[in-house]
Amino acid sequence: MRISTLSIYGNATAQLNTLQSALARTQMQLSTERRILTPADDPVASARALEVSQSKEMNAQFATNRASARSSLTAVEGALQNAGDLLQDIQLLAVNAGNGSMQPQDRQALAIEMEGRLQDLLGVANTTDGAGGYLFSGYMATTQPFTRTPGGAVYQGDQGQRQLQVGASRKIPLSASGAAVFENNPTGNGSFQTQAAKNNTGGAIISSGSVTDRALANAGRDYKLSFSVTGTPAVTTYSVVDTTDGTEAAVPGQTGIPYEAGKSISFGGLSFDIKGEPADGDIFTAKPSEKQSVFTTVTDLIAALRGPAEGAGGKALLTNKLNTALDNLQAAHDNVLTVQASVGAHMKELDYLDSAGDDLDIQYAATLGDLQDLDMVKAISDFSMQQSTLQAAQMSFKTMSGLSLFNYL
Template identity: 25%
Template sequence: MRISTSQFYNTSSTNNQRSFGNLVKTQQEATDLVRVRTAADDPVGASRLLQLDQQKNMLDQYKTNTTNVRNALGTAESTLNGISNILQRVNELAVSSGNAGFTDDDRKANAAELKSLEEQLFSLMNSRDENGKYLFSGSKGDTPPYARNADGTYSYQGDQSQLKLQVGDMLSLATNETGYDAFEQALNTSRSQTRLTSPAVDDGRVSLSDGQVSGSATYNDRFRGGEPYNIEFLSSTQYRILDAGGNDVTLEASQGGKFDPKSDNPSISFRGVDLRLGISLKPGDQANPDAAIAGHTFSLSSKADSIAGTRSPGNSSSAQVTGATISNQGQYNASFPGGGAVLKFTSATDFELYAAPMSDNSRPISSGTLSGSTATASGVSFQLSGTPSAGDAFGIKVDTHQTQNVLDTIGQLRAALSSPVDSDPTAKRNFQAALDSAIGNVRSASDQVASSISSIGGRGAALDVQSETNEALTTENAKTQSSIRDSDPASVMMRLQMQTNMYQASLQSYAKIASLSLVNYI
């Protein structure tokens, strides 16, 4: 077979280029020890490296999210610890204010300090993070969680949303603690009320406080099912309690319906409610104290829900909801939305009631027509001032007295401490009842804040475990990528030496053969 000169040169050039290319590639591999650069180097390995690289990017994102969650939780926890310290001081002031030796001036001094603590607490509950977002507003980071109303009370303006970040393949953690969870769910211990029903005019001989809820489970399970109750004093040492059905339930009360009027703090405990009892005999009653006390009767029940309405800023009229009363308890219990409502007028006289929040797809719960200046819907009668226009809407808020934020508790305690009681026995009893309520509610608020701190701690512990898992996965990911992508130095150097020798031999052979010519043999 004959080989042409051009064929020889082309074949030799191709072989040399291929050998040189392999040599250059091996030299580069020997320099950085990277075996797989493109899919052509190792299709299966390149595919696996792509998967591992995606996992690495995800782990890097988890690491960033972990840092963000840890910083956010740390800020929230330190703020809640500051709030807890303030509540501890508020509790100390409340307890000391009940000292029998305190005068009106002493209590006013405590009220002044409470005012300062209230402002500090208000500021902390409206704290911002390093990005200028409010800590406790939920998803409404640009809205202050608490606002002071015109009457001195406070309203929560945030929501219940927790902002979550994924810190692991199967784990997402909330970065925030909402004001709703930390402050709005503190149980209100002042959920019951009493009213003297006999005699018609209070003679001051028997007083009974509104009561404090000492056991929420018992209160909800037992007390609510039998109210209203009738407490009738049979003598100066005994009473009986009848439930709404007329059944005698006295045996469920402390000491089976007996009390010692000479005790320093006589009280009645019944179905999760503790009531402070006061007996004050008048001159001449000592001859027959039983006759003086017998016949005094009180009603005992839960506080009725309070309903208030606020005008929407977008209303075209100046009409206001000036009052609201439950006119039909059955309809109210059956259909009125406990989470609040929206009263919307479709004309100057016709209205519809919606559950809050209202959307374009919401359907009315009930509807009706104004009767004078009263709109009645779902068992509630709303009194309005002015004439509403079509499209006017009013937000309706329901207070079931089940919970109370601590700012309102402190405000009520401050008002009680500021009122003179030294020379007024009735005012003194009212003050003591307010003090009992404040102490119970501050304790409840402290427990709620402690629960939020504990929740943050639990998330922090879960974050630590997940962070260790992510670090281990990152290490294994790096090892696996290295085993696929990186070269063995010894094998690379042996291959480099072999390819170098082959390339040099190829060049020498080419030079020898290229110099061959028939001229040399003529």
């Protein structure tokens, strides 16, 4: 068989190029420390590596989201802590206002101080997140949540909670609705509220009471307790009417129950006591708890401190208003603590999610390493072998290409 010179050179060049390409590829693998340089190197592993890489990037984004969520929740927690401290101060002022030795000017001074606390509380409710948004306005982040009114404050946000994805299947609230924190506070003892009529002239003071039968207490009935003082010596009696349907509530058919100061009065699943001496025609009510804004509670308390409190009737009226305000303030404070506990639970959950995210990141890195990382020992061995093979091929070609019949003539 005769082999042309062109064929010899062509085959040799192709072989040298193949060896050179293999050497360059191994050298590239060594420089990048990657086994897969293009998807064609290992299509299955490349596809799997792409999926794992995307999951790893999503995990990194979740970590960034968790950091952002923690920052927002820290701001909310700080605002709630301030709100709780202010409510405690207001409660202390209300307790001090009940001191019987206080003069009108003393109560006026307390009212002025309480007005300042109210403004501070309103400022806390309108706290911003540092980026132009309000913490307690729900989804309406750019709308100031509360505006002062003569009766307290009006809420202008909504009931929503802004959320952020912090895990593959978990979203965390970044804020709290101002209505849930400052507006939806139960009045009275949480089940029902007792109140004295504004026109009472006697010195009777009603307690907050308690529930003795939950089923009856939750029936949603309104009751009116009316006092009557007749005869000589004076005999004080009372009657209880269910104003929902106009029936007697305490003892059916009995309208004049003897009154004993401090003795428990029970009906309709409710129990409370009245102390002091009521006047003829004095009225007390018991009705289901309602939702009331803390700003309304504080505004009513300030008005009570600025009102007259002369004589037994005036002092009793003030005491009843203070007791009502203290019950409502305690409920508002408990509500703030509940929301604060919820925020703390979310922040604790972020810590767990961070730990789980770190573990996932390690797993993803290990999986990518198994799919993509190069066996350095094998690659260096292959590189040395390929380099020797290329050098041998080059020397062989040089020697062979130098052969000529003219050298033997």
